Every structure is written in structure tokens, then in C-alpha cells.
Amino acid sequence: MPGQTLHSAPAAVAPGLPPLTPAQLRYGILPKPTLEWTPEVERATAHLYEKVRTVIPAVEWPFFAPYVKAINELKAQRGAVILAHNYQTPEIFHCVADVVGDSLQLARLATKTDADIIVQCGVHFMAETSKLLNPGKTVLIPDSRAGCSLAASITGADVRLLKQRYPGVPVVTYVNSSADVKAETDICCTSSNAVKVVESLGVDRVIFLPDEYLGKYVATQTKVKLILWKGHCEVHERFTGAELRAYRDAEPGIQIIAHPECPPDVLAEADFTGSTAHMIDWVKTRQPKRVVMVTECSMADNVAAEAPNVEFVRPCNLCPHMKRITLPKILDSLLNMREEVLIDPAIAERARLPIERMIALAA
Numbered sequence: 001m002p003g004q005t006l007h008s009a010p011a012a013v014a015p016g017l018p019p020l021t022p023a024q025l026r027y028g029i030l031p032k033p034t035l036e037w038t039p040e041v042e043r044a045t046a047h048l049y050e051k052v053r054t055v056i057p058a059v060e061w062p063f064f065a066p067y068v069k070a071i072n073e074l075k076a077q078r079g080a081v082i083l084a085h086n087y088q089t090p091e092i093f094h095c096v097a098d099v100v101g102d103s104l105q106l107a108r109l110a111t112k113t114d115a116d117i118i119v120q121c122g123v124h125f126m127a128e129t130s131k132l133l134n135p136g137k138t139v140l141i142p143d144s145r146a147g148c149s150l151a152a153s154i155t156g157a158d159v160r161l162l163k164q165r166y167p168g169v170p171v172v173t174y175v176n177s178s179a180d181v182k183a184e185t186d187i188c189c190t191s192s193n194a195v196k197v198v199e200s201l202g203v204d205r206v207i208f209l210p211d212e213y214l215g216k217y218v219a220t221q222t223k224v225k226l227i228l229w230k231g232h233c234e235v236h237e238r239f240t241g242a243e244l245r246a247y248r249d250a251e252p253g254i255q256i257i258a259h260p261e262c263p264p265d266v267l268a269e270a271d272f273t274g275s276t277a278h279m280i281d282w283v284k285t286r287q288p289k290r291v292v293m294v295t296e297c298s299m300a301d302n303v304a305a306e307a308p309n310v311e312f313v314r315p316c317n318l319c320p321h322m323k324r325i326t327l328p329k330i331l332d333s334l335l336n337m338r339e340e341v342l343i344d345p346a347i348a349e350r351a352r353l354p355i356e357r358m359i360a361l362a363a
């Protein structure tokens with residue numbers, strides 16, 4: 001970007017300000033670019049607006065476009081890659097992300113990037129997973145307060161107590177968990193591969209953490225007995241079977257697809273249950289006329305942008321944690337190299353293993 005250079009020396013810190021993180025010291029801080037809607041910005045972002053025009057009104061694009069242009073230029077200048085979860089908003093998902101997907105796809109692709117800097121547009125446990133798999137790289141999250149009700153429902157100390165109560169029973173943990181919890185885990189899973197992971201252990205009983213509803217769903221697909229924890233996703237637990245029956249009553253032919261983090265009465269109403277990646281594949285392959293997508297509502301926007309012939313009914317439950325990630329915060333992250341994800345090396349060493357076992361199984 002004209003007039004911008006990477007500082008080779010650490011920036012000075014005024015007395016009283018927090019010390020610079022290793023990433024800020026290593027890569028320096030850049031001046032903020034001009035963020036105006038100009039003919040040049042319009043030209044430079046026109047091809048990106050084409051991707052989202054069905055889900056972002058033209059009147060809103062002048063607010064997004066200057067950030068999109070600045071982020072894409074800065075990303076190239078820094079040699080950074082942006083990973084975005086399926087629940088990110090369309091201007092992030094379609095316009096600045098290099099890699100998109102569900103937790104498993106992002107975890108696998110995080111290991112394949114050559115970039116030295118990873119900006120994780122998702123929640124904190126996802127950024128931790130990227131850091132665990134890329135210990136030598138700088139992993140940034142635009143807002144470290146982007147948490148998750150599932151990840152917050154359990155601690156490493158809770159898992160240690162469970163292991164004392166059920167000695168010798170292996171622990172399978174959903175990736176929606178902290179590094180502290182993963183460090184106490186035998187193997188991780190995602191909603192895409194949970195059944196395969198549980199059955200891969202060759203035992204008749206596992207401790208399955210922390211999502212009770214995902215665990216109940218997995219239990220319907222396998223003979224392995226699951227010892228469950230009462231963690232819930234605050235987005236998916238709000239859906240109800242009655243709500244879905246009302247959609248079906250109003251339009252008998254409508255298709256309903258649901259994420260397995262939903263309660264059992266919701267899944268009982270669904271024509272298809274699957275991870276976000278499987279839901280996307282299902283819609284793109286089946287091309288239903290009208291579909292109710294029972295998951296976080298930005299995902300329906302992202303799929304709608306690529307499936308113009310499908311009409312989406314979006315019972316709109318937003319994840320407040322995912323929505324903490326915005327274009328201005330991504331730009332700030334790249335400019336100031338924050339917020340850097342750092343994990344205690346002793347925990348990281350143990351937390352990496354169950355993720356690597358999961359990835360090896362998926363491969």
C-alpha cells in the first residue's frame with residue numbers, strides 16, 4: 001500500500017501502555033489506511049461485490065468495500081492468510097477470507113498454509129486449534145472475547161475429575177473446547193466425524209465432551225455407550241421441534257436440515273442432520289426449492305450467495321461470539337498484529353496430540 005512500510009525495529013511504547021506482544025515486536029505496526037468510498041475502491045471491489053450482491057444490499061456495500069480493499073492489500077503485504085468459519089458474515093466469508101469451512105476443514109487447512117501469519121475469523125477455540133497445529137506461526141484473532149458457550153461449559157479440572165470417576169474410559173472431545181480441555185483428551189472430533197472417531201477407539205464406552213446434544217445424536221448412530229456432559233451451544237439449543245413443525249404445517253413440501261448441536265426434538269423434525277460442511281453439500285447437491293436451515297443464520301446467507309435457485313428460510317439465531325469478528329477488527333488485527341494467540345507450551349504439547357490423532361483418522 002503506498003506510503004506504508006513494515007517497521008524493522010520494535011515500535012516504542014508510551015509509559016503506562018501495555019507492552020507489545022511478540023507479534024507486534026516481530027512484524028511492527030502499520031499506519032491506518034484511508035477508508036473512503038471512492039471510484040477506485042468501487043472498481044477494485046466490483047468483482048467481490050458480484051459474489052455477495054444477492055445477500056448484501058447495494059446501499060450497504062460502500063460501508064464494507066473500503067475495509068475489504070484495505071484488508072486484502074494489507075493481507076498480501078503482511079503475507080497473511082485469513083481463515084473464516086462458515087458462521088462468519090458474507091462480507092468476511094466471501095470477500096476477505098482465503099480459506100473457509102467448518103472446524104475440521106479449517107483445522108486441516110491450517111496445517112497446509114505457507115503463510116507466517118494466520119488471522120482466524122471465528123471463535124477463540126478455533127484460533128487456539130490453529131496455533132496448536134502451527135506452533136511456529138503467528139496466529140491472530142481479531143477479538144479474543146469471541147468465546148463459545150460449549151467451550152466455556154467445561155474445564156481441564158472437570159475432565160480430570162471425570163477420568164477419576166471413569167478410570168480407563170477414553171475421552172473424546174468436540175473441537176469446541178479450550179486447549180486446557182484438549183490437553184486432557186485422547187482424541188478430538190467435530191460434528192462431521194464424531195461417529196467415526198468414537199468407533200475408531202474399539203471400546204464399548206467413551207466419555208464424550210462437552211456437547212450433550214451432539215453426544216445424544218452420536219449415540220443414535222453407534223452401539224458405543226457415551227458418557228455425556230451437559231454442555232450446550234447457546235445458538236442451537238434455542239431451536240424447538242414445535243417451531244419446525246409450524247414451518248412444515250405451513251408448507252408441507254419444505255425441506256428441513258439441522259445441525260447435530262440442536263436438541264433431539266429438533267433433529268426428530270429434520271429431513272437431514274449434518275455438520276455445517278455436510279449441510280452445505282446437501283443444499284448444493286439436492287438444490288431443494290425451499291429449505292429451512294437450522295443453524296447459525298449467517299451460514300444460510302453464505303450458502304444463498306452460491307445457490308441462487310434455492311429459497312432459504314432462516315430461523316435467525318445469531319452466534320454473538322462469531323459476530324464479534326468484523327471487518328474493522330480484522331483490519332485492526334492486521335495493522336497492529338493483535339490479538340495474538342499464545343498457549344502455555346506445556347498445555348500445547350498435550351493438547352496438540354488429540355487434534356493430530358483426529359486429523360490422521362480423517363486422512
Ligand code: SF4
Nearest residue numbers: 148149233234235319
Ligand atoms: S454457534 Fe454455538 S458452538 Fe458455535 S461458536 Fe457459537 S456458541 Fe459456540
